[in-house]
Amino acid sequence: MQGQYRPLWLNENSALEVLDQRYLPHEKRVRVLKSGADAIEAISDMTVRGAGVIGNVAAMGVYLLAREFGDDKKRIREEAMKLRASRPTAVNLMWAVDRMLNVIEKSDDVLADAKAEAIAICDEDVKRSEAIGKIGCNIIEKIMEEKKLEKINILTHCNAGWLAIIDSGTALAPIYEAHKRGIDMHVWVDETRPRNQGANLTSWELSDAGIDHTIIADNTGGHLMQHDMVDMVITGADRVTRCGDAANKIGTYLKALAANDNGIPFYIALPLSTFDPESCNGVEEIEIEMRSEDEIHIMRGIDKEGKAQELRITPIGSKGANYGFDVTPARLITGLITEEGIIEPNETAIREIIL
Ligand code: MRU
Numbered sequence: 001m002q003g004q005y006r007p008l009w010l011n012e013n014s015a016l017e018v019l020d021q022r023y024l025p026h027e028k029r030v031r032v033l034k035s036g037a038d039a040i041e042a043i044s045d046m047t048v049r050g051a052g053v054i055g056n057v058a059a060m061g062v063y064l065l066a067r068e069f070g071d072d073k074k075r076i077r078e079e080a081m082k083l084r085a086s087r088p089t090a091v092n093l094m095w096a097v098d099r100m101l102n103v104i105e106k107s108d109d110v111l112a113d114a115k116a117e118a119i120a121i122c123d124e125d126v127k128r129s130e131a132i133g134k135i136g137c138n139i140i141e142k143i144m145e146e147k148k149l150e151k152i153n154i155l156t157h158c159n160a161g162w163l164a165i166i167d168s169g170t171a172l173a174p175i176y177e178a179h180k181r182g183i184d185m186h187v188w189v190d191e192t193r194p195r196n197q198g199a200n201l202t203s204w205e206l207s208d209a210g211i212d213h214t215i216i217a218d219n220t221g222g223h224l225m226q227h228d229m230v231d232m233v234i235t236g237a238d239r240v241t242r243c244g245d246a247a248n249k250i251g252t253y254l255k256a257l258a259a260n261d262n263g264i265p266f267y268i269a270l271p272l273s274t275f276d277p278e279s280c281n282g283v284e285e286i287e288i289e290m291r292s293e294d295e296i297h298i299m300r301g302i303d304k305e306g307k308a309q310e311l312r313i314t315p316i317g318s319k320g321a322n323y324g325f326d327v328t329p330a331r332l333i334t335g336l337i338t339e340e341g342i343i344e345p346n347e348t349a350i351r352e353i354i355l
Contacts, residue, residue: 007053007163008060008122014067014115016060020047021163025204026302033057036065036079043086043093046195050164051238051274052125055092058083059118062100066114073104088287089247089325090238091276096121122166128271129168131339136174136234136269137181139337143232143265144183151184152231155221158192158249159201160236160269170236170269172205174337179211187213188230190221192249194295194322218251222258233259234337237270242354244330244345245282246270250323256332268328268345269337275354280347282327289324296320 005028008018016033022045023029031047033039039061042048048057061083062076069075084097100117107113144152154175161172168176178185187206192198199215206213216224224230233255237246246252246268259266279285297314314320330345343349 040086051090051092052165055096059096059121063114063118066111089289126167128339133173133177136337137177155188155230155233157190157235159197161205171234189215225262232265234267237268241279241282242277243280243347246328247286247325253326253328256328265334291322293320
C-alpha cells in the first residue's frame, strides 16, 4: 500500500467507507456509503474519482444493493443500471457493474456472492497496479539508458495514483516503483484545471511518498518539452478503444501533441479493464462527460487560517464550458503500459490481448 489509507474499504458492519477526495489535500474526511444511492452520489459528486476506484465503488455499490434488496434480482438490476450511468466516460464503471450483475444472475446466495465478487475486483486491481508499476518502471530504466540520463524528468496529468486505482495507481505506479528502485527522478505535475486533481491529489500522494515533484500550470508542459526538461510523459486513461485511442482528463491530448512535436515518449498506463472493445474511433465514439460550469467559475481552497473558501474568479454572466475528458489518438501514443506488458496502440496488438 502506498499511502496510509486505501481509497475505499468495508468497515466492521460491512458498510463501505471511502476517503472523501473532495477535501484533499487539506482534510482527510471519511464518508460512509450505506446504499446503492449513496454509491451513485459519491461517484457523481466526485467524492471518489479515477477510473479504477469508480469501478471499485460501483462494484461495492452493487453489493450494497444486494444488502438492500436481498434476493430481488430484478430490483438489484434496475438500481444497478442507475449506478452504471453515474458517470459516462470511465469504462471501468460499466465493466464492474456488468461483472457484478453476471455473478448475481447465476447466484443462489446473492449477498455472499456479491460481496465476494466486489472484494475480488478490488483485490485484482492491487495486483494489476503492481504489475503496471514493474512493467512501466522497466520503460523508465530503458529511456534513462538510451538517453544516458542520471536523473529522469517525468510529466503526468490529472491523478492516476493510489487514489484512482488501488494500491499504486496506473500512471503513478511506475513512478512509485522507480522510487523503490532508487532511481533519481523528478515529476512535473500538471495542476489539471478545473478540478485540480494534479495540484490537490497527485502532489499530495507524491509528497506523502517523498517523491521530488513540482506543480505546474496546465499550459506549461509544451514549454518544458521544448527546453529538454521532460524526458517522458505517463498518464492514465478512462477508456481506451480497441484501436488504441485513449480518453483521459481534459488536456491530455495537448500534452501528447507537444510530446510528439518534441520527440518525447508518451505512455498511457491502464489495466485491461479500461479497454473498450466496442469502440475504435475514440474521437467520434467515446462519450465525453460535461460537468457543471461552476467548476470553471469557482476556485476552492483554504485561507491562511485553514478555513475552506470558495472564490468566484470569472465575471458573473460569462458562460463556462466544462469538458471533462479528451481523446488522444493512437498515433500520438508511444505505448500502452498494462499488467500484461507493453501493448502497441493499434487494433491488431490490442485484439491479441483483449479479445
Ligand atoms: O474526473 P476524474 O478525476 O475521475 O478523472 C480521472 C482521470 O482522468 C485519470 O487520469 C484516469 O481515471 C486514470 S486513473 C486510473
